[in-house]
Amino acid sequence: MKRLNQSELSAVMAPVEKARGLPNAFYTDPELFELEKKTVFEKNWSCIGFGKDIPKPGDARPVTFAGIPLLTVRDRQGQVRVFQNVCRHRGMKLIEEPTTFKSVIRCPYHSWCYELDGALRSTPHVGGVGRNTHPDIDRDGLGLFEVRSKVWMDVIFVNISGDASEFDDYAGHLMERWSEFDGKQVFHGGPNSSLTFEVKCNWKLAVENFCESYHLPWVHPGLNSYSKLEDHYNIVETNAYSGQGTQVYNPQLDATGRRFADFAGLSSKWDAAAEYIALFPNVQLGVHRDHFFVIHLEPLDVGTTREYIEIYYASEDMCGDAMGDLRAAHAAAWNEVFAEDVFVIEGMQQGRHAPAFDGGKFSPVMDTATHCFHHWVAGRFETG
Amino acid sequence: MSGNGDLNMRILAGHASGDFAGLSDLYAEAGLNAEANGEIDRACFFFTQAYVFALDAGSTAAAADLRAKLVSYGREL
Numbered sequence: 001m002k003r004l005n006q007s008e009l010s011a012v013m014a015p016v017e018k019a020r021g022l023p024n025a026f027y028t029d030p031e032l033f034e035l036e037k038k039t040v041f042e043k044n045w046s047c048i049g050f051g052k053d054i055p056k057p058g059d060a061r062p063v064t065f066a067g068i069p070l071l072t073v074r075d076r077q078g079q080v081r082v083f084q085n086v087c088r089h090r091g092m093k094l095i096e097e098p099t100t101f102k103s104v105i106r107c108p109y110h111s112w113c114y115e116l117d118g119a120l121r122s123t124p125h126v127g128g129v130g131r132n133t134h135p136d137i138d139r140d141g142l143g144l145f146e147v148r149s150k151v152w153m154d155v156i157f158v159n160i161s162g163d164a165s166e167f168d169d170y171a172g173h174l175m176e177r178w179s180e181f182d183g184k185q186v187f188h189g190g191p192n193s194s195l196t197f198e199v200k201c202n203w204k205l206a207v208e209n210f211c212e213s214y215h216l217p218w219v220h221p222g223l224n225s226y227s228k229l230e231d232h233y234n235i236v237e238t239n240a241y242s243g244q245g246t247q248v249y250n251p252q253l254d255a256t257g258r259r260f261a262d263f264a265g266l267s268s269k270w271d272a273a274a275e276y277i278a279l280f281p282n283v284q285l286g287v288h289r290d291h292f293f294v295i296h297l298e299p300l301d302v303g304t305t306r307e308y309i310e311i312y313y314a315s316e317d318m319c320g321d322a323m324g325d326l327r328a329a330h331a332a333a334w335n336e337v338f339a340e341d342v343f344v345i346e347g348m349q350q351g352r353h354a355p356a357f358d359g360g361k362f363s364p365v366m367d368t369a370t371h372c373f374h375h376w377v378a379g380r381f382e383t384g
Numbered sequence: 385m386s387g388n389g390d391l392n393m394r395i396l397a398g399h400a401s402g403d404f405a406g407l408s409d410l411y412a413e414a415g416l417n418a419e420a421n422g423e424i425d426r427a428c429f430f431f432t433q434a435y436v437f438a439l440d441a442g443s444t445a446a447a448a449d450l451r452a453k454l455v456s457y458g459r460e461l
Contacts, residue, residue: 102442111436122460124436130428132460139461 004032004381012359012378016371021359022378027202027352033302037066039380040281042160045170047283047296048072050310051080051154052188058101058116062093065158065298069093070147072156073101075116082158083118084145105144118144154186154312155283155294173237174279180266181287186312187319189327193311195335199342201349203282203299206307207373209345210295211235211278213244214366219340234368235277239376242369243277243284251290254326260290263314278369280376290314293334303349309338388417405441408434412450428459435460 011020025032048065049072060073062085069085071094085094087107094107104113104121113122120139127134148159150167152175157167164170175182188194199206209215213232216223228248235243249272251259263270266289274288284295291313298306311331313319318327351357362371391414398407415430431453438447454460 102440103444103447104439106436106440113436113439122436122439124432125429130425130430130432130459132432132454 006382008359009378009382012374013382016362016368017364019362019371019374021362021370022204022374023359024352024355024357026377027204027349028302030302033202033299035381038161040377041066041299042068043380044164044281045150045157045159045167046281047155047294048082048158049156049296050188050294050308051151051156052310053098054080056100058103059098060095060101060105061098062095066160068160070158071095071105071144073105073116080149080151080156081117082147082149082156084147086145087112088120088142088144089123114144118146120144153181153285153292153294154188154310155285155296157283171240171279173240174277178275178287180270181263181292184263184314186292187314187316189311189313189319189331190324192324192328193331195307195309195311195331195338197307197309197338197342198300199305199307199345200303201305201345202303202352203297203305204373204377205345205348206295206297206305207278207280207282207284208370209341209348210276210284211243211369211373212367213246214363215344219344220337222336234366235275236368236372238372239379241277241279242372243275244369245273245275248272249274249288251288254329258323258326260318260323260326260330261314262289278373280373291330307338309334388414391417404437405443405446408437408441408443408446408450410434411437412446415453424457428454428457432459 008023012022013019046065048063048070049061053061054072054074057074057076057078060071063070063072071083071085073081073083075081086092087094087109089107089110089112092107092109094105101116104115106113111124112120115121120142122132123137123139124132126132126137148162150157152167152171168175213229216232217229231246231248233245235245253259270289274286276284276286278284282297282299284297286293291311293309293311296308298308300306311334391410395407395410395414398410411430411434415427415434418427418430431450435447435450435454438450451460
């Protein structure tokens with residue numbers, strides 16, 4: 001691994017007018033990517049999936065995040081819990097595929113059984129054949145390893161290291177900014193409202209492209225007609241999140257005049273506003289008066305990222321058959337926008353192999369959101 | 385009554401099909417047979433198998449009964 005150069009990190013953390021971007025190694029060096037798993041993903045609140053994928057008590061999904069096998073499960077009280085996907089006995093991985101536990105989580109190796117809250121329930125034959133107890137097997141101390149987790153906007157966040165600030169502090173600025181959406185029941189649009197891309201770039205390039213509007217007239221010319229560059233504004237919250245907003249969001253009607261219902265109780269600000277924000281490190285959200293979407297970035301390796309995009313609506317009625325064609329058209333429209341971004345994020349990845357590239361030069365006006373993200377990443381390495 | 389060979393075959397079939405509720409019943413039957421013969425260790429092996437599969441299958445009442453049986457022999461908490 002190229003030795004981390006403190007002067008390069010300091011250059012990233014300089015004011016945007018003078019700053020350089022992150023060095024190439026942050027996008028191309030596999031060893032730096034391994035270090036990033038610890039300093040960026042494990043020590044902060046990272047997205048690992050969505051509550052809608054485990055809707056009922058007992059529903060469970062295995063997730064591998066930053067190389068760590070995790071198990072997400074909805075417990076009997078309806079709370080999402082996250083555990084390390086490993087039995088306390090012999091370290092066997094507990095589940096390989098999504099499943100629904102009827103009662104307990106049973107290890108497939110020696111059948112140690114855990115409650116959905118992680119407590120160890122049964123240890124068959126542990127004291128000899130037909131003897132399920134032993135003085136040295138303290139079940140109270142052998143529950144599953146639980147990972148700190150929080151569900152917000154249906155996004156499952158985890159803090160693997162366990163020592164990040166409380167989620168409500170970590171994301172507090174954004175929760176306050178979007179307080180009108182916070183706590184509302186949301187409804188996923190179903191299979192047609194899920195999009196997936198696997199892109200040949202480092203995960204950070206997907207964040208950087210998402211949070212700035214500078215590229216819109218060039219990469220998304222179709223937006224020029226109703227969402228011009230001058231209608232957008234930058235959103236920068238140092239050490240927390242960044243993004244962009246528009247002041248001319250106008251939900252499109254279909255030929256019969258149908259449109260999606262609005263979230264209840266929104267102020268007039270949201271009549272025409274929409275905002276697109278990257279909550280560092282790996283989740284991107286877009287809120288509109290009639291829908292929101294979430295993008296979960298899963299870093300597969302230093303140069304490959306999978307994007308899971310989920311679209312949610314304001315009421316169950318929007319998710320029925322009667323609105324199916326509208327949802328499909330809606331998802332197709334977003335898919336077109338996201339697909340237009342692929343060549344730039346993959347092109348920037350290829351550009352990061354040019355040895356002379358020095359992190360680049362930010363526009364002090366247009367790239368403040370991007371610089372905010374670089375500043376945050378560099379800060380993780382200074383403190384990590 | 386079918387012999388142990390038949391019960392073994394049904395247990396193997398239950399494992400092959402993944403019918404855990406059925407497996408719980410079959411292991412419980414094997415446990416009762418052993419218990420009737422005074423083979424308590426052997427019975428508790430079968431009751432344990434039955435208990436675990438009842439837990440897995442969500443057979444709450446059966447699991448409670450089997451646990452109580454094992455507790456009575458000092459084999460479960």
